Amino acid sequence: MEIFAKGSTFRLTDHGKVLLEASDEKPMIFAGHGTEQVEMYRGNFKIEDRVEERVALPILHSEEKDGALILDFGGQIEGRIEADNDCSVIRFRSRNPEINRFWIRLAAEPGEHVYGCGEQLSYFDLRGRHFPLWTGETGVGRDKTTYVTWRSDVENRAGGDYYNTSFPETTFVSSRKYYLHAETTAYADFDFRSPEYHELQIWEVPASIRIESADSFPELLKKETAFLGRQPELPEWTRHGLILGVQGGSERSFGIAEKVRSGGVGLAGVWCQDWCGKRVTTFGKRLQWDWHYHPQMYGDLPERIRELHREGIRFLGYVNPYLVKDGMLFREGMEKGYFARKSDGSFYLVDFGEFDCGVVDLTNPEAFDWFKGIIETYSIGIGIDGWMADFGEYLPTDDIVLASGKPAMIEHNRWPMLWAKCNYEAVKETGNLGKIVYFMRAGGTGSQKYNTLMWAGDQSVDFSRHDGLCTVIAAALSCGMTGMGLHHSDIGGYTSLFGNVRTKEVFFRWAEMAAFTPVMRTHEGNRPDDCYQFYDDEDGIRRMARLTGIFRMLSPYVTEAVRENHEKGLPVQRALFLHYEGDERCYTEQFEYLLGRDLLAAPVWKEGRKEWDVYLPDDEWIHLWTGREYGKGNNVVGAELGFPPVFYRKRSKYADLFEKIRGTYGA
Amino acid sequence: MEIFAKGSTFRLTDHGKVLLEASDEKPMIFAGHGTEQVEMYRGNFKIEDRVEERVALPILHSEEKDGALILDFGGQIEGRIEADNDCSVIRFRSRNPEINRFWIRLAAEPGEHVYGCGEQLSYFDLRGRHFPLWTGETGVGRDKTTYVTWRSDVENRAGGDYYNTSFPETTFVSSRKYYLHAETTAYADFDFRSPEYHELQIWEVPASIRIESADSFPELLKKETAFLGRQPELPEWTRHGLILGVQGGSERSFGIAEKVRSGGVGLAGVWCQDWCGKRVTTFGKRLQWDWHYHPQMYGDLPERIRELHREGIRFLGYVNPYLVKDGMLFREGMEKGYFARKSDGSFYLVDFGEFDCGVVDLTNPEAFDWFKGIIETYSIGIGIDGWMADFGEYLPTDDIVLASGKPAMIEHNRWPMLWAKCNYEAVKETGNLGKIVYFMRAGGTGSQKYNTLMWAGDQSVDFSRHDGLCTVIAAALSCGMTGMGLHHSDIGGYTSLFGNVRTKEVFFRWAEMAAFTPVMRTHEGNRPDDCYQFYDDEDGIRRMARLTGIFRMLSPYVTEAVRENHEKGLPVQRALFLHYEGDERCYTEQFEYLLGRDLLAAPVWKEGRKEWDVYLPDDEWIHLWTGREYGKGNNVVGAELGFPPVFYRKRSKYADLFEKIRGTYGA
Incomplete structure (x- = not known):
């Protein structure tokens, strides 16, 4: 990359492409201060900002020093840029402690595309569009025009919107073949509308902005994940078949x-989220947030797990970083x-929906180790092979005091990574990396290394x-652009509310x-009795047996x-352009x-279809089911239930x- | 009022109360620039702003000159302040043409209340709260938690919110006994949250800010309306009874x-909004926007009007400043x-809901006079005694060229005043002031003088x-605080959508x-056939006869x-504190x-009530119906249908x- 600086003008280019530029007419950095209002209701955040000042910071001075270029932005912020062939890092230092709002502009092109920012479910x-980056509930419905969203908003403030995500990250990939990472865990809002x-x-003034480029997208993701970290490999046993979500006791x-x-279903594991017991709320059956096995519901669980293991089947549980009162x-x-x-010294209790919980202070190393020990003792210690490592998004921001001494507005987006790390260390320190799998919906910068498997959260x-x-x-695709290439979801979705039931x-x-x-993992959903469960249906079991058979046969390929x-940060599920960049x-x-x-794969995602429109990039494709x-080009292919449009090269x-x-x- | 200025410090006080203050720590004025996005769909506006810069402007210099104090705000804006005993005016001059966003802060007290800003329906x-000030449709439902609002949003982008108003004005009254008026018709947003x-x-940088104070609220409103203008008196005939809204031809x-x-109903006038013919849309029956009487539906209307006049009854029609294609x-x-x-020279057509109309350019004096002539010829000329002077809110802002040469973003909020003035001049120039009444929902600064009667727009x-x-x-109360003291509404409301029908x-x-x-004026509503009409109901006619009897008896008092x-700008419907300021x-x-x-009056505004909670300020009150x-204090009083809680001194x-x-x- 090339840096040009003269007077108040600055340019960062990559093989001639302008990435950053600043001049008196085109400011690159704006700074100011604002006051936010943050309300949390059961993981749904309402965040309003009042920006008091926002000022363009012209470059007042630039000089080279120790191989770096030092830029003085309006006397307020110092930027120290180091660039090599295909990577630039700007380290910022604020000279004004009042600054708590920072904006940086990057050069963009009209036809450019942008991906990543963690897990993005709608787009x-x-x-x-612009994307507020703040971990929270993803919302029920997420579309203000639907009845389910409206009711969720009215009754639970939970309808959500297109940008709500449990895994926000200040990292994106541009179709101009660079990735950008902003080193910060403050609230952010990346705006790609112009x-x-x-x-x-x-x-806040971020510690740094890093921009790295490559000649191809696979190469770019390799560099990005070399920087962000890469997920461990999945245990081989996950390829044995379905992880069956069931509950209700042994x-x-x-x-x-x-x-x-x-009935012929290939079974990799049995996942009992209520291994810890349950409690009933108006939302449905919820769990007892006390992370040890429930002696009544799952009596003698360690022995039952040993039995399962003898049959080659794993057992999975559930943990999250909150504990019920x-x-x-x-x-x-x-x-x-x-x-x-709280600031008055009392413990902060968070309402998780008709029950209150303490927030384990993961910034306190002793608390962190204690909670790691809980996982080691009560889960790993009894032979559990995996778990849903749920939540991580609910760190409140008002009147909460943390051991790190940092404001919750800064720690909130870091929480998912800390939670991932806690699981990671419990697994690693007991020698179980590659044997155990935990799956998380929350994420943040650093989660890549610490999260063994992404799960898409709660869909309708x-x-x-x-x-x-x-x-x-x-x-899955946006996670893959943010270094999280192992992704899966609740088969059949999770949330059944306001008459919306699973077919x-x-x-x-x-x-x-x-x-x-x-x-492959099923979930019974939040209202199991109202929703379709394949195990209650002979035809359903037959269908699932066939699908797990296909899944098992794919094992060597997927492995x-x-x-x-x-090894390379190339996600398992990949956007088409990663390999067809000319299209x-x-x-x-x-x-x-x-x-x-x-x-x-071109999954059928609409109801009542027997055919499906598929776009195929330039290659020789064989339809998996018919040969x-x-x-x-565009093709209409048959897509009866059980035969999703899938092609191989x-x-x-x-x-x-x-x-x-x-x-x-095949068909 | 007293002005204090020294160095970068400035204070405006009124008998010791701080109204304005500026110092390096507490800026008073912020300025910057932004780019707005404005979308209009049938009078519903979606306005988004991107503020590029917002900078506090410290006072760099102050000097006295020609009896005024000149303040230099950051070298960007000059403020020239003149103050006398109880009035101050700051005239602003921008030195930077880039400035298109301006913020001014006033000193506020925690217990202070604020009123006005035109017509505010929710609060x-x-x-x-903050109040965007932009004339538009007021919304159907106006409450995101209701089904009607949600459906209106989804189907017509028309749900609205608490602040939507057809009559916004940059004028408010503080309980600290001053009014403030900002001289501008640009988009504004007055924020009273802090x-x-x-x-x-x-x-924009407003031409001026005017602050005037008084010792009592009646005195304050007198001063405010001396400045803003006052409405003419209502014609005496409006006291004769009901203005009956009916349609469907002679x-x-x-x-x-x-x-x-x-049936005994006191009748002041017959109001046929479809005197001009009608057209049917999915919203319901709409009018033919071509402002002359419809020869088939209202054959020989001039003669029919003469007949009505002989019986002492008036006839009212309908006009708005758009003409259907x-x-x-x-x-x-x-x-x-x-x-x-449009900028390409073609006429701009506005979609009013399944039909397109031309926008009469009221900034073109010839067009203005032509439209005035239409009212004079086709309405006044045939003996019409009044009309709904509807709309005025729909001036589009994208790609529209006006004779004034000013941007539509500036003319949009001025349009209602121009439209009021057009009606006023037609009536005045034909010698009919005090004889004719037209009623408007749209308003803006200056409407006070030109609008003979405010109407609250379209309620559900x-x-x-x-x-x-x-x-x-x-x-009615907020209009009264903005100089518009004659107010009324459609009896029974107007909008019936999504199964919501009038009982x-x-x-x-x-x-x-x-x-x-x-x-008193009735409206059949947008779906007359689905909604209750008193004239179809013998008991209803009896009830209406009684109510018009009461109304007529009140005539001397209300006159x-x-x-x-x-004469004094004291509204007919008054907020309690105007006369009970110590409470x-x-x-x-x-x-x-x-x-x-x-x-x-303490109207019953909830369903199914036989009693009503009433608060009475300190006075001797007699219950109108029982004596x-x-x-x-707080009292529970009987409130059977027909006996609204009303008390007299x-x-x-x-x-x-x-x-x-x-x-x-009485009871």
Whole structure:
């Protein structure tokens, strides 16, 4: 990269492409101060800002020093730029402690596309919109025009919007083949609406902005993940079949597992989220947030786990970093003083929906280790092979005192990473990396290394555009652009509210897609009794048996993709343009993806379809179920339930494997 | 008022109370520039702003010159202040043409209340909220938690919010006994949320800010209206009884008028909004926007009007400043070139809901006179005694060229005043002031003088908090604080959508309130067939006969209040604190009002009530219907349909009249 600086003019270019520029007419940096109002209601945040001042900071002075260029932005902020061939880092230092709002503009081109910013569920290409980056609930409905969203807003302030995410990150990838990372965990809002510039708003002066470029997208992701960190490989056993979500105690859970296994379903694990007991709220059945096995519901669980292991099946549980007020571990945490406090010294209790919990202060190393110990003792210690490492988004920001001494407005977005790290260390320190898998919906910078598997959070049990099946595709793709290439979702979705119930169709459209992702896992949903459950349905069990069969056969192929994610940061589910960068159409595709290098999946995400429109980039494609050959372009293909549009590259080294799948499961 | 200026410090005080202050720590003025995005859909505006810069402007220099104090705000804006005993005016001059955003802060006190800003339907006391000031549709539902609002938003972008108003004005009254007026018609947003200051945002540097104080609220309103202008007196005939809203052609309209009159209803006038013909849209029956009488529907209308006049009844029509594309007058306007144009020279057509109209360019003196002539010829010329002077809010802002040469962003908020003036001149120049009444929902600075009667716009036909009966009370009170003291509304409301239909109860709660306002007028609503119409109901006609009887008996009393409005700017419907300024409780009351000096009305605005909670300030009050005496405090009083809680002052000089009303119509 090249730096040009003269007087008040500055330019950063990459092989001639302008990335940053500043002049008196075109300011690059604005700074000022503002006062925010933050309200949290059960993980849903309402954030309002009053910007008192926002001033363009012209470059007053520039000089070279120790191989770096020092820029004086308006006498307020110092920028120290170091650039090498394809990477530039600007380190900022604020000279004015009043500054708590910072904006930086990047040069943009009209046809440019932007991806990443963590997990984005509604839109993969971020261009044309702005994205507040703040971890929280993702919302129920997420579309102000739908009845479910409206009711959720009115009754629970929970409707959400297109940008709500549990995993926000101040990192994006441009189609101009660079990634940018802002080193900050403050509230941010990245605005990609202007045709001429991207404007990144950050509620502090960030430590640095890093821009790195590459000649190809795979190379770019490799560099990005070298910097951000890469996920460990998935345990081999996840490829054995379904992780079956069941609950209701040993008898019911293991009974259903046995039932579906004898029905031919390939079973990798049994996931009992209520291993810790449960409590009933108006939202549905919730869990007892006290992270040890429930002696009544799951009597003698360690022995049951040993039995499962003998049959080659894993057992998974559930943990999150909050502890309910009436639980055993809460009492222990209270005595040790490990919860976050209010300024008056009392413990801060968070309402999680009709029950209050303490917030384990993960910035207190002793509390962190204590909680790690809870996972080690009560989960890993009894042989548990994985868990949903839920939440991480609910750090309140008002009147909370943390051991780090930092404001909660700064720690809030860091919390998911701390929570991931806590799980990671528990697993690593017990020698279980690559054996245990925990899956998280919350994330932040640094989570890449510490999170063994991304999970897309709570979708509605439907085909809706902003909260249904299709959203987990964009989610996987945007995670993949942010270094989180192992992604999966609740088969059939989770949230059933206001009369919205899961049908067999949406369940199996979701399941057939999941067969072409790294992990298949079902969830009974928040209202299990109202929603379709495949295990209650003979035909459903047969269908699931077939899909897990396909999933198992794909194992060698997907294993390689999983390894590529670990070694090169190339995600398992890939945006089409990563491998077809010359094809403009691929840059706006968010409902199709490549699984590894050689499979293209175009999941059916609407109701009542028997055919599906598929776009194929320039290659020789074989339709997985019929063997019919297709070339570049738009095609209408048959898409009966159980036969999602999937294609493989004719010249794939796995062509034999794919043919075998067709032979076994084809149309 | 006293001015103090030294170095960068400035203070404006009124008998020691700080009104304005500036110092290096407490800036008073901020300026900058921004870029707005304005979308209009059928009068509903979506306005988004991107503020590029906002800078506090410290006082760099101050000097006295020609009896004025000149302040230099940051070298960007000059402020020239002149103050006398109780009035200060700051005239601003921008030295930087880039400035298109301006903020000024006023000193505020925690317990202070603020009123006015034109017509505000949801909240009378503006403190604690901000109020965008931009004329537009007021919204259907106006409450994001209601089904009607949600559906209106989804289907028509029309749900609205608490601040939407057809009559915004950059004028407010503080409980600290001053009024402030900002001389501007640019988009503004007055923010009363801070406990320490009010911040007024204006999208230009305003010509001036005027602050005037008084020792009492009646005195303050007198001064305010001396400055803003005062409404003419209402014609005496409006006191004769109901203005009956009917439509459907001569036969139906005059037939219904005759029916209700023979049923004992006091009739002041017959209002046929479809005198010009009609067109059917999915919203309901709309009018033919071509402002002459429809020869088929209202054959021989001039003669029918003469007949009505012989019987002492007036006839009212309807006009608005747009002309439909397929009408006669549109063709004439096109030929003369009197419509606003696009930058490419073509005429700008506005979608008013399934039909397109030309926008008469009221900034073109010839077009203005032409349209005045249309009113004179086709309305006044055939003997019409009044009309709804509808709309005025729909001046689009994108790509529109006006004769004034000014941007539509500046002319938009001025349009309602121009439209009022057009009506005023037509009436005045034909010698009909005080004989003709037109009623308007749109307003702006200057409308006070030119509008003969305010009408509250289109409410929902229900008891809802933000779009029902109760909202017209706050509307009347806030109009009264902005110099518009003659106010009334559609009895029974107007908008019936999404299954929301008018009941007999809401109609008569509205009618019984209207009997205690300056004008009683019914509207059949947008879906007449679905909604309750009193004329179809014998009991309804009886009830209306009684209410018009009461209204007529009140005439001498109300006539005096109407005169006070004209002469002193003291509104006919008055906030309680205007006369009970020592009673803190009165400052937050928005559902009760004084009618003139001696009547207190507490309309029932909820469904199914037989009793009503009433607050009475310190006085001797007699319950109008029972003669029972009450003192200061909270009281529960009987409130059967037809007997709204109304009280009169025992020592009123009209006590005999009120007793007579009780004798005739009491319980």
